[in-house]
Amino acid sequence: DGGITQSPKYLFRKEGQNVTLSCEQNLNHDAMYWYRQDPGQGLRLIYYSQIVNDFQKGDIAEGYSVSREKKESFPLTVTSAQKNPTAFYLCATNGRTSGIYNEQFFGPGTRLTVL
Amino acid sequence: DQQVKQNSPSLSVQEGRISILNCDYTNSMFDYFLWYKKYPAEGPTFLISISSIKDKNEDGRFTVFLNKSAKHLSLHIVPSQPGDSAVYFCAASEAGFGNEKLTFGTGTRLTIIP
Numbered sequence: 001d002g003g004i005t006q007s008p009k010y011l012f013r014k015e016g017q018n019v020t021l022s023c024e025q026n027l028n029h030d031a032m033y034w035y036r037q038d039p040g041q042g043l044r045l046i047y048y049s050q051i052v053n054d055f056q057k058g059d060i061a062e063g064y065s066v067s068r069e070k071k072e073s074f075p076l077t078v079t080s081a082q083k084n085p086t087a088f089y090l091c092a093t094n095g096r097t098s099g100i101y102n103e104q105f106f107g108p109g110t111r112l113t114v115l
Numbered sequence: 116d117q118q119v120k121q122n123s124p125s126l127s128v129q130e131g132r133i134s135i136l137n138c139d140y141t142n143s144m145f146d147y148f149l150w151y152k153k154y155p156a157e158g159p160t161f162l163i164s165i166s167s168i169k170d171k172n173e174d175g176r177f178t179v180f181l182n183k184s185a186k187h188l189s190l191h192i193v194p195s196q197p198g199d200s201a202v203y204f205c206a207a208s209e210a211g212f213g214n215e216k217l218t219f220g221t222g223t224r225l226t227i228i229p
Contacts, residue, residue, distance in 0.1 A: 004158075031215055040124070042204060042219040043159070050215075058216075090158050094215045103149065104217055106158030 003027070004107035006091050011112045013085075021076045021110050023091035031094035032074035033104065034058070034066065036087040043090060049074055078112065085114045118142045119207050121220035129228050134192040136223050138205030141186065145207040149217070150179060150190045153202045162203075163190070192225075200227045 005024045013019045023032065031050045035043040035058075045058030049068040063082025068074055078085045088111050092104040120139045128134045138148075146167040151159035165172040165179045165188065172179050178191045192199055205220040 006158075033216075035219075040221065042119075042121075042221040044219075045216065048216060088156070092158075103161050103164065104215070105161070106151075108158050109156065111156065 004091060004093060004105060006089075006107040006110050009108065009110060011110055013112070013114050015114055016080045018077055018079050019085075019112065021078065021089055021091075021112065023074045023076065023107060024072055025074075025091075025093050025107075026072060027093055027105065028071070029093035029105070030071070032068070033092040033094070034064070034074070034076045035090045035092065036060070037090060037109075038087050046076065085112060087112060116141075117221075118145075119205055119218050119220040121203075121205055121223050123223050124221070125224040125226070127226045127228055128195045130197060131194045134190075134195045134199065134225055134227070136190040136192075136203050136205075136225065138188045138190075138220055139186060140188075140207050142207070142209070142218070143186070144209045145218075146210040147208045148179070148181060148188050149206045149208075150177075151204045151206060151219075152199075153204060153222070159204060195225075195227045197227050197229055200225060 007022045033048040034046040044060050046064050047066040049055035065077045090109045091107040118141050149164040150162040152162050153159040163174050163177045163179050165181050181188045202222045202224050204222045206217040208217050
């Protein structure tokens with residue numbers, strides 16, 4: 001069953017702790033993205049990666065870090081430097097290999113709450 | 116600087132009527148536009164898209180219209196159904212292979228009234 005997996009669905013952490021959110025895909029897509037969604041706001045791009053071992057900062061990268069060691073995986077670390085980490089985090093892949101120009105497919109999301 | 120704007124945060128429509136969601140953009144380099152639907156605590160799902168070479172794209176109950184001169188697009192849903200109640204995001208990207216980064220609007224919450 002092809003798709004994007006994000007785990008866990010809900011995550012709680014104490015303030016000052018780093019936390020890593022998982023994103024795995026078996027769609028064979030090259031590009032992967034991390035967004036955060038806050039109430040009343042759209043999806044804001046944190047980081048993206050168009051190919052293994054390469055990634056770029058998005059619009060709100062401060063306080064976050066990523067790695068792309070495998071095509072299937074794009075984990076996001078929320079560091080203690082992120083001032084407002086409580087949010088809904090969404091991982092996406094790009095389906096250009098399927099011929100649909102620029103369509104992104106989204107995972108189910110992880111709700112991070114920092115106490 | 117909000118390059119993609121959805122100025123109506125919410126919209127209520129009677130079941131069976133037409134729902135019209137609007138989106139404006141400022142970046143003239145955008146050439147591909149998408150609409151996503153999102154339920155609470157879930158990831159967005161792709162609905163429909165349109166390239167700048169077209170002014171209309173239709174898929175079942177969903178039609179997207181693009182007015183390039185006005186930098187405006189709209190999503191029409193007809194007839195509206197209760198399952199259409201969700202938040203709808205407009206998104207845009209620039210031309211060129213490798214420019215798949217999407218810029219999203221802030222969303223419009225659509226409520227279909229039975």
